[in-house]
Amino acid sequence: MDESSLRVLVPRVLAVLVRRGADFAAAEDAVQDALVEALRTWPDTPPRDPAGWLVTVAWRRFLDATRSADARRRREELLEAEPQPGTTSAVDDSLQLYFLCAHPSLSPSSAVALTLRAVGGLTTRQIARAYLVPEATMAQRISRAKRAVAGARFDAPGDVATVLRVLYLVFNEGYSGDVDLAAEAIRLTRQLASVVDHPEVAGLLALMLLHHARRPARTAADGSLVPLAEQDRQRWDTGLIAEGVTILQTALSRDRLGQYQTQAAIAALHADAPTAAETDWVQIVQWYDELLRLTDSPVVRLNRAVALGEADGPRAGLAELAALDPGLPRYTAVAAHLHERDGDTARAARLYAEAAAQAHDAAERDHLTRQAARLNSR
The missing domain is CATH 1.10.150 (DNA polymerase; domain 1)
Known part of the structure; x- marks a missing residue:
């Protein structure tokens, strides 16, 4: 073994x-x-x-x-x-441990670290490398999390939604160091899906598979980001897409819609389009409307503005954007994209440069800087 x-x-x-x-x-x-x-x-x-x-x-x-x-x-x-x-019941044991590691007393970062350690079986060193922090720092974080759940008992039903949020956080960390956290999140979610018959668990698994399928095309040979519209779709993993769509269809057929199923439906529409120009943006906007009904999230409203700009034109997207808080993450980058599509390249170049200055991720910052330079070179 x-x-x-x-x-x-x-x-x-x-x-x-x-x-x-x-x-x-x-x-x-x-x-x-x-x-x-x-x-x-x-x-x-x-x-x-x-x-x-x-x-x-x-x-x-x-x-x-x-x-x-x-x-x-x-x-x-x-x-x-x-x-x-x-x-003993392996199903009950695994499920209760998921609930324990997603205990409400833990911060999101501590819950993620404890889940990777206790449920995933990763070593403290592996988790530290994945998060690019010193091993001693991660050891302290895990020790605090252990102490926080020390008195917790397996005598009450856990919150599946909290477990899903933790797994979603793991997946969004992506890949760094010698541990592929996206793949680890998929493995853990598959395990959870095998013991929990819940459409949102299936929805999260479908969402992860559909996003992960595009991973090979997300970066160029030099490591730079490749936007979705410019990705080589021949490099997408069609096997993962097919699996994700099948899982999603089964979940949706149960008529218990949740936010992960809705996000997966949006991802499936992107995956289904042979080219960026053939994306069904009208239906994507409709799914964002469902997601807003479920979450009323400002980030969802921002993403809906992008989709509306594709479905009804950039000015419709800008009008939607005007009602949102400019302090939202990626707000300036979205504004730059919509102004460029509307033909205002000078303003778009300035906004791309502002967005680059605000970016925390190096790859995203480099991408936005290149976008500004591309427009300024004209």
Whole structure:
């Protein structure tokens, strides 16, 4: 069994230890020790029941780590009363661990880090590299998150919406370092979809697949960003698109529309267009109307202004934009795009330069700077 297959077992093993009465932080440490031991010994003598082996070893490591007589007696009682690993529900274990890592007491960044560590099975070093922060910084963040959920129990239904928000945050981090967070988010969402029959879980998975399908075409050979309208659609992954559309259609057929299904429907319309010119912008605007009804988000209104500018002309988009807060992220870049389409290239060049100065991402800043230079060169 390779490392990636081993990581799939982490949620179940960790949840068993917590349900037995182990403190979350101590249980997580014990599971990590068991994983290291598995990687060391399994290539020579793989067990018949990998999950049971990990539970046994992790539980022993936990018992060895705490020596007080009262605690030992309590744990021995729990151990005697606990069913064997094979009799527990892997579905319940995995699901409860998702809920625990998305606990409302955690900040979004802490929930993401704890999910990657406890559910994803990534090491602290891998997570730190993915987020481009020192390992010590990430270790502190994860330790604080563990302490925050230490007293949480598996005795109440979790909030699926919170779990989905955490997975969506993981996906949006994309790729950096030696861990592909977009691919990791898809793996975790697939796992969640296998244990939760909910159309919004399916909607998020479809959304991730449809966006991920365009990834090969998003950057040029020199690493610069390629806007959607200019991407080589032959480089899109048609297999992922087909899978995403199928999952989305099944979710939509249940008539329980949510924001992730709606976003996935917009992504599917982009993926379905053979060329940028053939994009069904009218239907995209209609889906944005649905998304606004569900979320009333200023960012959605900004994206709707772009879509309206494509469907009804740039002046319609600018009129929509005028009603929004100029302080919104990407507001200036959207204004530049719409003014360029309206023929006001001088104003568009100035706005592209302003947007570049506001950008936090280096690739986006370089792209906007090139847009300004392109118009100024005319």
